[in-house]
Amino acid sequence: MQASLPLCLGGMGVRSVFDVAAAAFLSSSFSTRELQTRILRSATFLPPGIQSALADFNARVSGPEGAAAGEGSVHGALTADALAQDPPSHHDLVGMVDRQTWALLRQRSSQLDNARLLSAAMIGAADWLEAVPLPWHSVSSRDFSTAVRLRLGLPQHATSHICPSCRKEFCDILGHHALSCSSDGDRIHRHNAIRDDVRDSCRRAQLNPRREPRHLLEESGEKPADVWLPTFDMGREAALDVVCTSPCTDSVYRQAASQQGFAAAQAEAAKRHKSLEKCEQAGISFLPVAVEVFGGWGETALAVIRRIGSLLAEASGRSRSAETRYLRQRLSLRLQRCNAAMVQARGA
Ligand SMILES: [Zn+2]
Numbered sequence: 001m002q003a004s005l006p007l008c009l010g011g012m013g014v015r016s017v018f019d020v021a022a023a024a025f026l027s028s029s030f031s032t033r034e035l036q037t038r039i040l041r042s043a044t045f046l047p048p049g050i051q052s053a054l055a056d057f058n059a060r061v062s063g064p065e066g067a068a069a070g071e072g073s074v075h076g077a078l079t080a081d082a083l084a085q086d087p088p089s090h091h092d093l094v095g096m097v098d099r100q101t102w103a104l105l106r107q108r109s110s111q112l113d114n115a116r117l118l119s120a121a122m123i124g125a126a127d128w129l130e131a132v133p134l135p136w137h138s139v140s141s142r143d144f145s146t147a148v149r150l151r152l153g154l155p156q157h158a159t160s161h162i163c164p165s166c167r168k169e170f171c172d173i174l175g176h177h178a179l180s181c182s183s184d185g186d187r188i189h190r191h192n193a194i195r196d197d198v199r200d201s202c203r204r205a206q207l208n209p210r211r212e213p214r215h216l217l218e219e220s221g222e223k224p225a226d227v228w229l230p231t232f233d234m235g236r237e238a239a240l241d242v243v244c245t246s247p248c249t250d251s252v253y254r255q256a257a258s259q260q261g262f263a264a265a266q267a268e269a270a271k272r273h274k275s276l277e278k279c280e281q282a283g284i285s286f287l288p289v290a291v292e293v294f295g296g297w298g299e300t301a302l303a304v305i306r307r308i309g310s311l312l313a314e315a316s317g318r319s320r321s322a323e324t325r326y327l328r329q330r331l332s333l334r335l336q337r338c339n340a341a342m343v344q345a346r347g348a
Helices: 017-031 033-040 050-062 064-069 080-085 090-108 111-120 141-152 176-180 183-204 262-281 299-316 320-344
Strands: 227-233 236-245 284-292
Touching: 017 033, 017 050, 017 080, 017 090, 050 080, 050 090, 090 111, 141 320, 176 320, 183 227, 183 236, 183 299, 183 320, 227 284, 236 262, 262 284, 262 299, 284 299, 299 320
Parallel strands: 236 284
Antiparallel strands: 227 236
């Protein structure tokens, strides 16, 4: 069911013809009604099958299960008269089917699955699926399969087993432990890979970045910046602090099941609590760059990426949207490759 949803709702965009046939037929029929009237010289003609398509569509978007779901009951039953007066677009009708499918999926899923679903529907979570097919964007079929399984909540392993890396916790069949396991340096490697991509992008944007400089905060000796920029935020120095977090850990998933982006927001808040005040006192803007393991970005991270994208556009002459999209895709692919390696290293 999740795979049939559009990317923006956590799906794979693999439509089921059974789900959207009625919506497509209705929108096509009513959007061409004026032309039909002129050709057939009849203002009352309705194509055969309209009533059965209406019944099919209405059952899909306002059935009893959908009404119980709350989110999906977006309207009363559509009628031929209403559609004739205000012809809907294909996008409108299919969107109604999607929202109902999303509501049903959420209703039928566990809290843990809901945490994953909401995360998979965040901004940025599908960037790796929309990446421009460039040589350095290539993903092995094995990594792609692992990443798809993570997104859709499909089993990675036949059974749960003691994690071969930390030898303390169970590797669940969905791979959630693998994404958070701190052994073998995999989490650090994932963090550093994303950090280095951010730094490289800042370098291309002519921001003169430095990686983890010492002595930014002279008194504490801490290193709040994964990437330090001499001028970025309103001309101020900026410390970018990258953090990758999972919405499916035991301590987070219950809240992440009802609040989209909860894990990223919590990670950003924790980073701010640690470093914001000290950086402000030093005249440095502290900017946490949080990403959830399924690819969704925190609010500050998105603002930072947009800003870097704008500066990349100034440097390259390409459009701001293209540079921002390309940057997000690059980071998203990096994250998914690292995730796949973590899951595969912890197979039975
Ligand atoms: Zn482990």
